Amino acid sequence: MPPYEDWNKIDEEEDEELQDASIYEMKRDVILFCIDCSESMLKLYDDPKYEDVQTCHLYTALEAAMQIQKKKIIVGPNDSVGILLFNTTRKSETTRTQGSEIKRNTFLFQPISPLSASTVQEVIQLLDAAREEPGELRKTFPPLTTGRVPMGDVFTSCNWVLRDGAPKTASKRVFLITDEDDPHPAAGSKQLITSARTTLIDLTQAGVAVEPFFISTEEKPFDVSNFYSSVLLPTNLGDEDELQEESSVLPESISISRIEDLLSQMRFHEVPKRSLFSIPFKLGDGFTIGIKGYGLVTEQKKGSYKYFVDLGDRMEVATVRTSYVDEDRQADIDKTKIVYGADLGAGGIADGDEDNEESSGTFGARVVKAGSRPFYTAEEIRSFRTLGLEPGIRLLGFKDRSELRFEDNVKHSQFIYPDEMSYSGSKRTFSALLQTMVKKGKIAIALALTRRNASPVFCALLPQEERNDETGWADPAGFHLIPLPFADDIRMAPIDEAFRASDELKASARAWIDKLVVKNGAYPPDSYPNPALAYHNAQLQASAFREQYDPDSFEDLTEPKVGSMHKRAGKLMKEWKTAIAEDDSASLVIPATTGSKRKADVSVDEAEIKSKYDSGALAKLRVDQLKEFLKSKGQNISGKKAELVERVSDWFDAH
Amino acid sequence: MPAERAGYTVTMFLVDVSSSMGNVRTLEVESSDGETHTVEMTNLAWGLQYVKLKIQDMIFNNRKTEQCGVIIFGSEETKNVVNTANGGYENVVEYIPIGQPNASTMAKINALEASTTSGDHRLPFSQTGRYLASKKTWTRKIVIVTDGESPIEVEDWEATVQKMDSLNVSLTVVGIDFDDESFPYIEPGKSNIKAQNEKFYHTLTSSMQSGIVGTCAYAIQETTMPDVKQVRSALMGTVLRIGDVDARADEAVELSVKASKCNALQRPKGWKKFALREDKDEEMEEEEIDPDKTVFAQLRMRTEYYVDRNPEDDTDEDGDVKMKQEPGEDETLLESGEKDPDVQNLEKVEKEELVRGFKYGTTYAPCPDGQFPKLQTRKGIDICGFFPRKNFRRELSMGEIQYIWAEPTSPQQQVALSSIAQAMLEKECMAIARWVSRDGMDPKMGVLVPGEFEKVDCLLWSPMPFADDVRKYTFASLDHLVNKKGEVLTEHPYLPTKEQLEAMDNFVDAMDLMDAGEKDEEGNRTPWFNTLDSYSPAIHRVKQAMFHCAVVNDITTNPLPPPHPELLKYFEPPKKVLKRSKEPLEECKNIFKVKEIPKKVAKAKKDGHVHAQDEDDNMLLLDHKRPLGASASQMSIVENSISAAAKGKAPAEESETEDEEEEELLLNKKKATPPPKKGVPFPTPARSVSPHVDPGRAPGRIVGNTYPLKDFQKNISQGDVVTKAVEDLAAVIAEVIMKPLAARRTQEMLECMEALRRTCLEEDEIDAWNLDLKKKCSSKPGNPAFWEGVKEVGRDLSLISNQEAKKQGGKSDVTENEAGEFLS
Structure with a gap:
C-alpha cells in the first residue's frame, strides 16, 4: 500500500470494488471461546514439539484462542472476542462492572470486548507463565474436582456473556472446546440433557451459533453419540444455518480432531461464513433457482492507515468527512442534489472570441437554457451501468470445459451454492445440473449481475464436485463463477515471431524440468503465506505491543527452495546452459x-x-x-x- | 501492422453553414425504454451532432495529442488568413483554431447557426491543408459536414487530391440526406445541384488514398457502435531466474525477459459531479444573472477531518486507549444530509495536526510514515518448481494474465525461453513462480504456462492466491445426506431423482453452444460467444451516455437512445438454442418443480422456544426454530416429495400414509399439514393463505404499500436489511399519507410509525428516524390531519433523544427537551 496522501478519499472509479470489501467489514463478528477446564484438560503431558516441556489441552486451547485473537485483531479490528472457562472453581470477580453474574463454576476470563493489544498480551503472558511453570494454569483456573458443571449452565453463561458484551447486529459464535464426550453419565442425566438442549436452543434463538471443537485422543476418544448428538443437531441434513441469522441452527460440521489440529480446525471457522449475494439463477424462461454467492478467494490486503489526533492523554481517530463543493461559491452541495455528467475537458482551445456568451461560464461550469438539465441523476447513471438489469445470473448455454482458457481471466472467482430458502427445489436442480455438467465435461456461460450497483459481466460457471482430502477439509460442491474478460480488456500479443529452440535444446531443458516437477503436485496456496503482509502485520503487532521489531526474525516462505533445486537439477541445468551457449543462435544478431x-x-x-x-x-x-x-x-x-x-x-x- | 499510434491525430471539421443548412427537419428519437417521439432540429444541428460526438470522443480521451479545429463555410462573414493576405476564400471563417477541445469548444459549436447566404463557394481545402501541415508527424483528418445544396467550385480538384495525398490527409464527407444504398437511404426528390454534388464528393473521395462519403444518419449511428481501442502493452523488462544466481551461478540460470499485459480490466469512466447553481444568492454581485440560463457547476471533493474530544463512551477499565467507532460509519451518517458537526461534538482538525497510525484492535499502533519498512525483495521472476498441468485449479486464478517474452533483441535468450516453454508443453506441466516487479516491491505468487503461438514461444503468468487470500468455508454436502441414525440417504427432496437427472441431461445437451455460432470458412459451425466480440456493456453504455449528455442540452426532452444492438448480442442465448431447448426446458420445469418461496412471515421468537420444549425426542431439531411460514413450507415439501419417493412412481395417488422410514426425516410430522395431493406439488400454507395480493412494492423496495407493517417486520426479523427496511417504510408512510383517502389508513400508518421508531431505537437507526421525522414535518403540502394524529400520540412518536438512545447503546444528537417539544 503506497502512502498516498489521499488514501481515505473514496475513489469514484472504485465504487464497485469498495462495495466488495465492505460486505466483510460491515458486520462485526463476535467469538466467545468456551473452554473446558476440567482435570483431563489440565492433565500434563510432554509437549510433542519441544523437549522437556510439559503442556496440557487447556494450554493448547488457550494458545489457539490467542492465535485467533491475533489474526482477528488485524483482519477485523472491530471484532470482539471473549474467553469463558467452565469446570473451574475460580469465581468471577465482582469488580467487573460488566454484566450479570454468570453460573457457578464458569469463569469469564476475558469478557466480550473489542480486541486490543492488552487483551492479547494478557493471554500471552498467561501462556508464557504456564510454559515456565506447568502448574500455573491449574493454579489460575483450579479445576472442579467434584462432578461437572451442567452443560446447560455453560450455555446459559455463554448466553449472558454474549448478551452483555456483543453488539446486537454482530454475528455471534461460541467456539466450544472440550474433551469430555459424556459430561453427564450418571442418573438424572435425562434431565441435564434436556436442560442442555433447551439452553442451547435459547442460545440459538439469541442469534448465536455454537461451533464445537471436540478433542479426541487415543486414550480418550470422543464419541459424539454419548451426549452431544442428542444435544447438537446431526451434521448434514438441513444446513441452512447461514440463511437467516435468527434461525441460525446448529453447526453443520462438528469438528473432532486431535489436539494438535485444533488451531487448523479453528482456522476453517475463523471468518464467519457470509454470502456476498443472494440472487436468482435463471436457467431458462420460467426455470429459476435461488443461489448464494461466496468469496472463496479474495486478495487480502494490508489495512489502511488512519489519521489520529493526539489529545494528550490518548490518540483519537479523526473522522473523515468528504463533501462536494462548488469552488466558486465555496458552498457545500447536498448529496441528493448532485447530478452527473462527462468531464468537461481540460483547457486547450484558446478562448478567442469575446462575443460568445455561451462560453462566458467560468471553468467547470456548464450553461444551458433555464429549466434544462444536461446531466443525469444518480439513479439514471446506475441504470447505464447495469443496462437496466436486475441482479441475477442468466444462463446462456454450455460449452466444453476446454473452452475455458487459461488466459481468459481478469479477476478472482466467486463460488455459488444453492439457496433452498428462496426457491424450493433449488438444491436438487442445482445438484442435477452440477452432476450433468461434470459428467459431460461442460462449463456454462452466463450473464451475471451480482449486485444492484455492479456491472453485468459474462462468466464461466465451472462445476466443482465434492472432494474430501486427507486433512479433513472438503472441497464443497458448487460452481465457481469466473468472470470472463471483455473484448475491451484483451490486449494483443505484441510479439508474434521469435527464434525457437531446436529439439535437442528442448530435450535438454526437459531434463532439468523433469527433475523439478512435483508429481501429483498442484499450486499449494497454503504453503505460501503472503510475506509482505506477514512482515507488515508482525511490525504492526510489535508497534502495538510497544516492542522493538527484529526484521531478521522474519522468514519469507515464498522464496524458492534453491538448495534442493540445485541438488536435484543443478547438473542438468548446467548442461542446458552450455547447450544454449553453443547453440547457433548465440551468433545471430x-x-x-x-x-x-x-x-x-x-x-x-x-x-x-x-x-x-x-x-x-x-x-x-x-x-x-x-x-x-x-x-x-x-x-x-x-x-x-x-x-x-x-x-x-x-x-x-x-x- | 503496428497498432495506430494512440493520439497524435488532428482533425479539421469543415462545416457548411449556408442557408439551406437552416432547414428544419423532424427526427424520430427513441429513448432507452423503446418509446419514440419526434424532435425538430435544423440540418445544421443534426450534422453538428456528429461533429460534437467526434469532439466529445477527444474530450473523453483527454489527450493533448488529439486536437481539432472548425472552419465554417457559407457564412456571411469572411475571416481567414488567406483572405486577409491575398483575398479570395470569401464566406469562409476559421471558427475554432486547432487545439485540444474542451467544453467551450462544445459551447461554441452549439452557438453555430445557419447563415442567410447561399451560392457558390470554394471548399477551403488548401486553407485546411495549411493548418494540418503544421502537424507533420500526426495523422491528419478532414471531416466535411454539408447538405450539398450549394454549388461548389470544382475546378482543380485533381490538384487538391494530390496535395492532400501528399500530406497523407484522410477525408470524410458526412452528407445530410446523402443517398446510401447499403444503409439504406435514398432521398426522394433530390435537387439537381445536390445530386451533382454528391456525385462530385464520391469522385473526390474515391480518387483519394483515403476518403469516404457517408450519410449523416449512418454516421451518427456508427458513433455509438462499441469500439475497442487496441492498446499495445508496454514491454517491461525483468529477469527469469532458475536457481541461486548468486552462490551457484555456474548452474543457475538467468534469462532476460519482457513482461506485457495479456489482458487488463477496463472500467467505465468516472462521472463528474455537478450541481445546479441556485442563483438567488446575494453573493452573486459581480456576475450578471441571466434569468434564461441555468448554470451547473462542477463540484470538487473536499476532505475534512474531525475529532470527537469528548466521546460519551466511558473509557475501558484497562485504561486502554479507547477509540471511537470506525470513521466509515460516521461518514455515511454525515453524508446522509444533515451536516452539523457541532451537534455531534465534532471538532474540525487541520490535516497537519494529524499523525498516521494503524489500529491494532482498539489499540493505536504508531506509524508516522503510513507504512512500515517493506520487505527487502529483488526484482525478477523466480521459478519455485513445476507441477502437472492437469492439477491446476482454474478457479484459483486471481487476476490479469501477463505474457512473458524473451528479450526481443537476443536470439539466444529467445531460444533459451523457447526451450523451456516447449519442454513444459511437452511435459504438460506448469511452473510455480514468485514475481517481484521492482526491487522492494511486494512479491506475488503465480503460475507460468507455455503460451501457444504459431511462430513464437512465450510463457503466460497468472497470479495465484496466497494462503491469506483463500477462505475456507464449509458447505453441506449436496449428495451425501445423513439422517439422524447416521444412515446415508439415497432419496430426499434435495437429491435429484433419476428422471430429474435425465431431464437435466437433455436440457444441457439442448443448450449446448459449441455449434450455435456462425459458420466458419469451411462451413463448420463455431461455438457461440467469443470474448473478442463481447463488449463491456457498462463501459460502452456509460460512454454513450456521457457523449449524449455532452452533445444535448436537455436530457428530459432528448433522452439517451437505446444501446447499440452489438452491446446486447450476448444478453440472451442464441435463438437457435432457445428453440432447440424449448421442450427439454418444459420437461425440466415440470419435473424439478422449482417454486419461489414467498418471503417469510415473522414469528415471535418466544413461540419457537415453547414449541421446542414440547417436542418429543424422536424429532429432528432441524427446522423447528425457523419462523412458521418458511418451516411450514419447507416441511410440506419434504414430506410430499418423500412420500412420492417412497411410493415409487405410483401416479396420482393419495399419500396420506407415511411409513416408518419417513418418520426419521419428517421434521415435524405430527404438526405438519396433511400431505397434499401429488398433482398439486407445493400448496404450502404460507402460499395458500394469501395467494395473489399484490404487495404493492415499488421497484427496489422491500416494503410495499399494501401491507407495509407486515413487510417491514418480516424484513426486520431477518435482521440483515434493517437499514433498507427502515428507509423503505419511511418512504411508504410518506407516500400513503399523501394519497387520497389517506384518512382510512391513518391508524395503520401510526402503527407503522410506532414500529418504525421502535426498530430505529433498537437497531441503531436513530438518526434515520430523527432526520426523516424532521424532514416530513417540514414538508409541504403535507397532510395536516395525519400530523394531528401523530401529535396525539405525542412523545412516543417524537424524535429519539440521546437519553433513550443510550439505553439501547446508541446515540442521538437530540436532547430530551428537544424531543419533548418537537411535536407539541
Whole structure:
C-alpha cells in the first residue's frame, strides 16, 4: 500500500470494488471461546514439539484462542472476542462492572470486548507463565474436582456473556472446546440433557451459533453419540444455518480432531461464513433457482492507515468527512442534489472570441437554457451501468470445459451454492445440473449481475464436485463463477515471431524440468503465506505491543527452495546452459528494425562489454550502448553516463 | 501492422453553414425504454451532432495529442488568413483554431447557426491543408459536414487530391440526406445541384488514398457502435531466474525477459459531479444573472477531518486507549444530509495536526510514515518448481494474465525461453513462480504456462492466491445426506431423482453452444460467444451516455437512445438454442418443480422456544426454530416429495400414509399439514393463505404499500436489511399519507410509525428516524390531519433523544427537551 496522501478519499472509479470489501467489514463478528477446564484438560503431558516441556489441552486451547485473537485483531479490528472457562472453581470477580453474574463454576476470563493489544498480551503472558511453570494454569483456573458443571449452565453463561458484551447486529459464535464426550453419565442425566438442549436452543434463538471443537485422543476418544448428538443437531441434513441469522441452527460440521489440529480446525471457522449475494439463477424462461454467492478467494490486503489526533492523554481517530463543493461559491452541495455528467475537458482551445456568451461560464461550469438539465441523476447513471438489469445470473448455454482458457481471466472467482430458502427445489436442480455438467465435461456461460450497483459481466460457471482430502477439509460442491474478460480488456500479443529452440535444446531443458516437477503436485496456496503482509502485520503487532521489531526474525516462505533445486537439477541445468551457449543462435544478431529513423547500431556483444568491464574501460562505450545493455538486463536506464557505467559495472559485479 | 499510434491525430471539421443548412427537419428519437417521439432540429444541428460526438470522443480521451479545429463555410462573414493576405476564400471563417477541445469548444459549436447566404463557394481545402501541415508527424483528418445544396467550385480538384495525398490527409464527407444504398437511404426528390454534388464528393473521395462519403444518419449511428481501442502493452523488462544466481551461478540460470499485459480490466469512466447553481444568492454581485440560463457547476471533493474530544463512551477499565467507532460509519451518517458537526461534538482538525497510525484492535499502533519498512525483495521472476498441468485449479486464478517474452533483441535468450516453454508443453506441466516487479516491491505468487503461438514461444503468468487470500468455508454436502441414525440417504427432496437427472441431461445437451455460432470458412459451425466480440456493456453504455449528455442540452426532452444492438448480442442465448431447448426446458420445469418461496412471515421468537420444549425426542431439531411460514413450507415439501419417493412412481395417488422410514426425516410430522395431493406439488400454507395480493412494492423496495407493517417486520426479523427496511417504510408512510383517502389508513400508518421508531431505537437507526421525522414535518403540502394524529400520540412518536438512545447503546444528537417539544 503506497502512502498516498489521499488514501481515505473514496475513489469514484472504485465504487464497485469498495462495495466488495465492505460486505466483510460491515458486520462485526463476535467469538466467545468456551473452554473446558476440567482435570483431563489440565492433565500434563510432554509437549510433542519441544523437549522437556510439559503442556496440557487447556494450554493448547488457550494458545489457539490467542492465535485467533491475533489474526482477528488485524483482519477485523472491530471484532470482539471473549474467553469463558467452565469446570473451574475460580469465581468471577465482582469488580467487573460488566454484566450479570454468570453460573457457578464458569469463569469469564476475558469478557466480550473489542480486541486490543492488552487483551492479547494478557493471554500471552498467561501462556508464557504456564510454559515456565506447568502448574500455573491449574493454579489460575483450579479445576472442579467434584462432578461437572451442567452443560446447560455453560450455555446459559455463554448466553449472558454474549448478551452483555456483543453488539446486537454482530454475528455471534461460541467456539466450544472440550474433551469430555459424556459430561453427564450418571442418573438424572435425562434431565441435564434436556436442560442442555433447551439452553442451547435459547442460545440459538439469541442469534448465536455454537461451533464445537471436540478433542479426541487415543486414550480418550470422543464419541459424539454419548451426549452431544442428542444435544447438537446431526451434521448434514438441513444446513441452512447461514440463511437467516435468527434461525441460525446448529453447526453443520462438528469438528473432532486431535489436539494438535485444533488451531487448523479453528482456522476453517475463523471468518464467519457470509454470502456476498443472494440472487436468482435463471436457467431458462420460467426455470429459476435461488443461489448464494461466496468469496472463496479474495486478495487480502494490508489495512489502511488512519489519521489520529493526539489529545494528550490518548490518540483519537479523526473522522473523515468528504463533501462536494462548488469552488466558486465555496458552498457545500447536498448529496441528493448532485447530478452527473462527462468531464468537461481540460483547457486547450484558446478562448478567442469575446462575443460568445455561451462560453462566458467560468471553468467547470456548464450553461444551458433555464429549466434544462444536461446531466443525469444518480439513479439514471446506475441504470447505464447495469443496462437496466436486475441482479441475477442468466444462463446462456454450455460449452466444453476446454473452452475455458487459461488466459481468459481478469479477476478472482466467486463460488455459488444453492439457496433452498428462496426457491424450493433449488438444491436438487442445482445438484442435477452440477452432476450433468461434470459428467459431460461442460462449463456454462452466463450473464451475471451480482449486485444492484455492479456491472453485468459474462462468466464461466465451472462445476466443482465434492472432494474430501486427507486433512479433513472438503472441497464443497458448487460452481465457481469466473468472470470472463471483455473484448475491451484483451490486449494483443505484441510479439508474434521469435527464434525457437531446436529439439535437442528442448530435450535438454526437459531434463532439468523433469527433475523439478512435483508429481501429483498442484499450486499449494497454503504453503505460501503472503510475506509482505506477514512482515507488515508482525511490525504492526510489535508497534502495538510497544516492542522493538527484529526484521531478521522474519522468514519469507515464498522464496524458492534453491538448495534442493540445485541438488536435484543443478547438473542438468548446467548442461542446458552450455547447450544454449553453443547453440547457433548465440551468433545471430537480430537485424535492425526498419524504422523511419535510422538508429545507430547499438547492438553490442555482451562479451565485448564484459571485456571493457574487465579492462575498466566501460566509459569508452557510448551512452546508447550502455543503455541497450542495461535494458537487456532489465535494469534502470535513466541517469547520466557515469551512473550508467556504474550500473553496468554493478551488474557485472553481481554476476 | 503496428497498432495506430494512440493520439497524435488532428482533425479539421469543415462545416457548411449556408442557408439551406437552416432547414428544419423532424427526427424520430427513441429513448432507452423503446418509446419514440419526434424532435425538430435544423440540418445544421443534426450534422453538428456528429461533429460534437467526434469532439466529445477527444474530450473523453483527454489527450493533448488529439486536437481539432472548425472552419465554417457559407457564412456571411469572411475571416481567414488567406483572405486577409491575398483575398479570395470569401464566406469562409476559421471558427475554432486547432487545439485540444474542451467544453467551450462544445459551447461554441452549439452557438453555430445557419447563415442567410447561399451560392457558390470554394471548399477551403488548401486553407485546411495549411493548418494540418503544421502537424507533420500526426495523422491528419478532414471531416466535411454539408447538405450539398450549394454549388461548389470544382475546378482543380485533381490538384487538391494530390496535395492532400501528399500530406497523407484522410477525408470524410458526412452528407445530410446523402443517398446510401447499403444503409439504406435514398432521398426522394433530390435537387439537381445536390445530386451533382454528391456525385462530385464520391469522385473526390474515391480518387483519394483515403476518403469516404457517408450519410449523416449512418454516421451518427456508427458513433455509438462499441469500439475497442487496441492498446499495445508496454514491454517491461525483468529477469527469469532458475536457481541461486548468486552462490551457484555456474548452474543457475538467468534469462532476460519482457513482461506485457495479456489482458487488463477496463472500467467505465468516472462521472463528474455537478450541481445546479441556485442563483438567488446575494453573493452573486459581480456576475450578471441571466434569468434564461441555468448554470451547473462542477463540484470538487473536499476532505475534512474531525475529532470527537469528548466521546460519551466511558473509557475501558484497562485504561486502554479507547477509540471511537470506525470513521466509515460516521461518514455515511454525515453524508446522509444533515451536516452539523457541532451537534455531534465534532471538532474540525487541520490535516497537519494529524499523525498516521494503524489500529491494532482498539489499540493505536504508531506509524508516522503510513507504512512500515517493506520487505527487502529483488526484482525478477523466480521459478519455485513445476507441477502437472492437469492439477491446476482454474478457479484459483486471481487476476490479469501477463505474457512473458524473451528479450526481443537476443536470439539466444529467445531460444533459451523457447526451450523451456516447449519442454513444459511437452511435459504438460506448469511452473510455480514468485514475481517481484521492482526491487522492494511486494512479491506475488503465480503460475507460468507455455503460451501457444504459431511462430513464437512465450510463457503466460497468472497470479495465484496466497494462503491469506483463500477462505475456507464449509458447505453441506449436496449428495451425501445423513439422517439422524447416521444412515446415508439415497432419496430426499434435495437429491435429484433419476428422471430429474435425465431431464437435466437433455436440457444441457439442448443448450449446448459449441455449434450455435456462425459458420466458419469451411462451413463448420463455431461455438457461440467469443470474448473478442463481447463488449463491456457498462463501459460502452456509460460512454454513450456521457457523449449524449455532452452533445444535448436537455436530457428530459432528448433522452439517451437505446444501446447499440452489438452491446446486447450476448444478453440472451442464441435463438437457435432457445428453440432447440424449448421442450427439454418444459420437461425440466415440470419435473424439478422449482417454486419461489414467498418471503417469510415473522414469528415471535418466544413461540419457537415453547414449541421446542414440547417436542418429543424422536424429532429432528432441524427446522423447528425457523419462523412458521418458511418451516411450514419447507416441511410440506419434504414430506410430499418423500412420500412420492417412497411410493415409487405410483401416479396420482393419495399419500396420506407415511411409513416408518419417513418418520426419521419428517421434521415435524405430527404438526405438519396433511400431505397434499401429488398433482398439486407445493400448496404450502404460507402460499395458500394469501395467494395473489399484490404487495404493492415499488421497484427496489422491500416494503410495499399494501401491507407495509407486515413487510417491514418480516424484513426486520431477518435482521440483515434493517437499514433498507427502515428507509423503505419511511418512504411508504410518506407516500400513503399523501394519497387520497389517506384518512382510512391513518391508524395503520401510526402503527407503522410506532414500529418504525421502535426498530430505529433498537437497531441503531436513530438518526434515520430523527432526520426523516424532521424532514416530513417540514414538508409541504403535507397532510395536516395525519400530523394531528401523530401529535396525539405525542412523545412516543417524537424524535429519539440521546437519553433513550443510550439505553439501547446508541446515540442521538437530540436532547430530551428537544424531543419533548418537537411535536407539541
